Amino acid sequence: MERVVAKDYVFHRDFSKQYPVITHAEGVYLYDEHGKRYLDASSGAIAANLGHGVTEIAEAMAEQAKKAGFVHTLRFETKVLHELAAEIGKMAPPSLNRVYFTSGGSEANESAMKLARQYHRDRGKPEKHVVIGRWQGYHGNTLGSLSAGGDSKRRKPYTATLAKFEHIHSPYCHRCPYKRSEEICQREKLLPCAEELERLIKEIGPESISSFICEPIVGSQQGAVVPPDGYLQRVREICDQNDIVFIVDEVMTGFGRTGTDFASEQFGIQPDIITFGKGVSAGYAPLAGMIVSDRIVDSLIENGDGHFIHGYTFSGHPVSVAAGLAAVRYYQRENVLSNCREQSVYLFQRLSELQQKHSSMGQIRGKGLLIGFELLMDRSQDRMFPPSFGAAERLNQEAIKRGATFYPGSGTIDGTNGDHLLIGPPLTITRDEIDELIAILDQALTAFELQVHKLIGKEE
Ligand SMILES: Cc1ncc(COP(=O)(O)O)c(C=O)c1O
Structure with missing residues (x-):
């Protein structure tokens, strides 16, 4: 192979490629x-x-940058932060009302997995620590989110560094890992891909499992694969029966991408945590986060000391949040x-x-x-x-x-x-x-x- 020569100062995503500017x-x-x-x-x-x-989003960002460009959420909050959290809280399923902001989807999933862990510790179950994800799922490229994801290409170079999380198959009915057809599964009301979760939980022991994470529709790894009817409901049931926090990663599917605010609502489920990103600011600023159920927040306050031991410098960054607020208003006004x-x-x-x-x-x-x-x-x-x-x-x-x-x-x-x-x-x-x-x-x-x-x- 011809040797690639670095011609400029950019650390490119792939040095063997030339990117249009x-x-x-x-x-x-x-x-x-x-x-x-x-x-x-x-x-x-x-x-x-x-x-x-969309100039109104750009203008909202500039306005906020002029008013207060950076505020550290460890000490202070801003009006735009409260306004956007309220808008997102209203969009989310009824039992999810508290919004935590991050800069990207990977950070959002890290936050969700850590919060699940803290939730169990606060309730006197410190041994619940394992995260279960799915093969072919994608939750980001930081080490924790990569450990939860199941893309072997992205995982392989870092296998030795990844956390020991567990995985089940993703439901891909068109090429069912169980060699069944969706019709048979629906007729028999039995989805082996969901039952696989229960089997794995029994094998490892529910006492050590903290959370299960999946995308409602698998985005980048499988190209918009929709789960069979009843799959996410069954997963919800299994998580409830085993005291496992159900995290639904809507980083790609959230904010209208699948035709509703969140894809979860189309499957009739209320996750414990929804993570979001991308569409929240329509890409105008780095913004993502998680929406957390009342049950988890109440526990943090009642069983813990109200302090989530986590945080990023740019959590709730005023300019990003202003972009999110302007974007959310645009989604609503323009239908x-x-x-x-x-x-x-x-x-x-x-x-x-x-x-x-x-x-x-x-x-x-x-x-x-x-x-x-x-x-x-x-x-x-x-x-x-x-x-x-x-x-x-x-x-x-x-x-x-x-x-x-x-x-x-x-x-x-x-x-x-x-x-x-x-x-x-x-x-x-x-x-x-x-x-x-x-x-x-x-x-x-x-x-x-x-x-x-x-x-x-x-x-x-
Ligand atoms: C479903 C899902 N989760 C998480 C992420 C990671 O988000 P980010 O790249 O903003 O860290 C992505 C990014 O493509 C995604 O599609």
Whole structure:
């Protein structure tokens, strides 16, 4: 391999790549220094839910920076902090009312897992410390959140440093790890993927388990995989029966991404803690956090001394919180969620039309404007790409050449095999812009499939 030479002062995400430099952005479009336009079909990292260039959010941030740019929440609070917490508390399920802010989703999940642990300690159960996550789940890249997640590619280089957390399979009905069909599971009212949690709890002993964490819809690792009916309710029951804190990671799915404020409500569950990020500030400032149930907060006050032994310098940063407040008001005033639901129907329809034309498009799934599809060498034979082909990244490169960017993912099925493309445009996208997104994806798939034919030719 040619030696990569560092040409500037930036520690790039990948030194073997050249990244376009974006000079400005407007609506669903990004523009680079050469004037090239990209349709941002992934809202960055599924964060820019309101699109780019919303001046009222920028102005709210500037106003707050002028008033008080930094306030340490260990000593003081701000009005915007209270206002945003109240808005989020009202959006959350009824029993979750207290909002704790962080800068990113990984920090939010670290906070949730630590709070669960403190909750048990305060109640005289210090031995409850193990976190259970799921294979193929993603909760962030800090060591704790990476330990809870189940992406083998991201975990592998750090295995020795990770915490000893446990994992169960994610429910991926289309490729069920138990080789069952969703129909059979529903008919028999038995979901082995949920029962696996109970089995693992029995094996380890509920007395040592602190929390279970999962995404309601698996985002980046599997490309918008929705769990079967009844799955999250059964998990809720199992957590209750075993005194385990149920953390639902809505960092990607929260703030309207799936058509409702939080995806949890579509599954009829009330988690003990919801973590959020990304869409809360629509990407305008680093902001994330957790919404905590009354039960946990009451315990902190009654069984502890009211002090959560945790905190970050930038928790509740006034400028970030001001961005969040302006974003939340924009979502509400512009009825953004109703646009999300309407355009979701249209995008699903256009994608299934495209699927008729492209043999590399496998199962299409998701909710709201969090939609993914599997990439296959040949759908009729359900043939997967060799991981070394880097199928999803190749397809996205073809899209970028043609002026759109998506969210490619690999290791979809078991951490090594499987590829998918995740589509998550700003929730403000219009029908015409969806038509443009589809036209570019169509051209990109055509170019991609030419590469696939060459690969098949080589193999035969
Ligand atoms: C579900 C989920 N949880 C947590 C995270 C981590 O968030 P952050 O990158 O802001 O730390 C992400 C990021 O993609 C995510 O999708």
